[in-house]
Amino acid sequence: MTITTWNQQIVKKKNKEIVLRTIITNAPISRADIAQHSGLNKATVSSLVNELIEEEFIYESGPGESSGGRRPVMLLFNKKAGYSIGLDIGVNYILGIVTDLEGNVVYEKHKSIHNLSFDEIIHLTIETIKNLIEHTPQSRYGVIGIGIGVPGIVDKSGKVLLAPNLKWKNVDLLDIIYREFDYPIIVENEANAGAYGEIRFGAGVNFHNVIYISAGIGIGVGIILKGELYKGMNGYSGESGHMTIVVDGEKCRCGNSGCWEAYASEHALLHQAKHILPDATLEELIKMAEENKNVKDIFQQIGSYLGIGISNLIKTFNPQQIIIGNRLAKAKHLIEQPTIKSINEHTLDFHQKDLQINFSKLSIYSAALGVSAFAIENFLSIGKG
Amino acid sequence: MTITTWNQQIVKKKNKEIVLRTIITNAPISRADIAQHSGLNKATVSSLVNELIEEEFIYESGPGESSGGRRPVMLLFNKKAGYSIGLDIGVNYILGIVTDLEGNVVYEKHKSIHNLSFDEIIHLTIETIKNLIEHTPQSRYGVIGIGIGVPGIVDKSGKVLLAPNLKWKNVDLLDIIYREFDYPIIVENEANAGAYGEIRFGAGVNFHNVIYISAGIGIGVGIILKGELYKGMNGYSGESGHMTIVVDGEKCRCGNSGCWEAYASEHALLHQAKHILPDATLEELIKMAEENKNVKDIFQQIGSYLGIGISNLIKTFNPQQIIIGNRLAKAKHLIEQPTIKSINEHTLDFHQKDLQINFSKLSIYSAALGVSAFAIENFLSIGKG
DNA sequence: CTTAGTTTGTCTACACAATAAACAAAGTTT
């Protein structure tokens, strides 16, 4: 059982990473500026930059503006050094994307699915990945990894223990996919993926303590602390949708009663709207709410309950930002006000100071971009010499 | 804005810390064993060990058992290299302790207080610290720091924003104490301190994701993630006592209704016992419960509600361990069973796998030992050359 | 008791990364 010890190689690797991230964040930037920005010596920066150029992670884009002396050589991140693949397996869709290293989608494949068997879903997933790989542009490092988001409980080895809406139990998804594709593979819970997608490319850029509320059929929570995803002991964190907000309240699908998601999810919404229009979809109800006061009231109530659960999380985490995402975010114009009002009423002023409450910016792409970002992150931190 | 860059000095410091911690954890241990255990080179270990001996952080305790060759020289941590001071300011007591670097209490001062004014409490605190310093044994590094735990919301600069039970508001306690004592000072919320105390010296030793429930007059929560205290954006995390568990439920002192602590705290207990015996104390009720079924039932109900809130936290954090501490832990024999039963009923099997539910081991010392440990930790990581 | 082998801890030569300072290159300002 050896610990991570420190030596010169690690120092170099860490500093190289600092240089690369400085370039990614501040591009275009010169060697001299990197040195000043990072505190590293000019010579060190020069040497590391040259290695990064050699490895095609960055490139020189030509001279910049002089500030009274020799003109600097500006450096840019080579976002096309490799490409990442992200998949979001939903209840009635599979969304696959190919992104460059900056998270720009260069190709996507969206398929609606209905009542497919387990085998059919797996087959479709594999076909989708094959298609995505085929459509990945040529590059130095090629496909640098595959990330897959799933609406369920995923352990740290990439096994899906339970995905009620997919009716999956103990599916070793990572293993199944790895048998077909010899790339680094990441399987992650959809809420965790969405959270990461948003802090990397969406509403949470530059935020470090973020709680992402994935409000869909159920409610999942993605927890970003100190800029990193928190997963808990086994990877089962963020099941806050099942926290009790009404002791002995409404029955929940999980067997308990009074769970948050029994009051504030899409499921709860559809359930409440049943007596107005049975079998309505979220999208239909959003339209109806324009003219039907009763439907509008239901959205308001959902927002209000959403705020109560969010308030609970705020008290526990004292986060910098709350991001509301997934399907209910489509009803932003209907639920934003009641949600915020409810949060205001239930939360102490302390906790609301400096707190941002936002909706997802990446819409349906949150989770797919998130898993894609995991793969990129992995590649950038271990992929370099 | 310079980032932490990596160079040889930092490498050395980190490795020295690894060597020291290896000794602390595995003492008595030889140089050769440290090398094998840490992965560092024998020569490196030898050199760092000699520096640590020079600095009196460790010492050679003589030859150990041979394993078939030259007998090893065993090394021990010099727990008497310095002493730390910890204070727990409670509602009706002040507890001060002096501990060695291993957290052993070498001197303590316990004072009960009643209805003291703010100035009187501050004065008493300062007098207590003076007394503790006087009773600190002579050592190489003397008093290495002072930690103070307070039942209230503390920001990251050591300011007490709100301590309802002390009736404090915006008290810059760190500054007040620092004017009197020129030592490193740490002011921390009582639940955070208790959590840290327990993972360092109590029920949570060797656990890394721990939620500490400080169940006193109110309920505070200390959150240990990946072995570190999580404090949130401003330091206000862990106010989970005010999470809603019954929408529109019992009125809480915070202004909201249905808060967890309105159902599961000492305050809730005393409130419910009012009709049986007005003005009873927790200690009296614990005694009464032996023969009075009604009182026993109240404890059971408190335990049951305690479990509901704990279950909420388990779903969110997927922790490795729950530790129940502070005053209600005195009623362990009364509330343990109903609490665990309630947790079982409200929590998914996944989350209960590998989960430990324990009561505080340090009784009244949790918080004082915790802040003392903060000071020690601080000293050991930055105090070394 | 002798001898061979083992373990511990130190010493020496070396490799490697960061750094400071000198320097060359390429610009601006007066």
Add this chain to the structure above:
DNA sequence: AAACTTTGTTTATTGTGTAGACAAACTAAG
């Protein structure tokens, strides 16, 4: 045209960790 400024590279130096040789101190087998 001369002096100054800024950028980026080169060179010599410093300070780490490491491998391997070594001496010291022990065990075990004959």
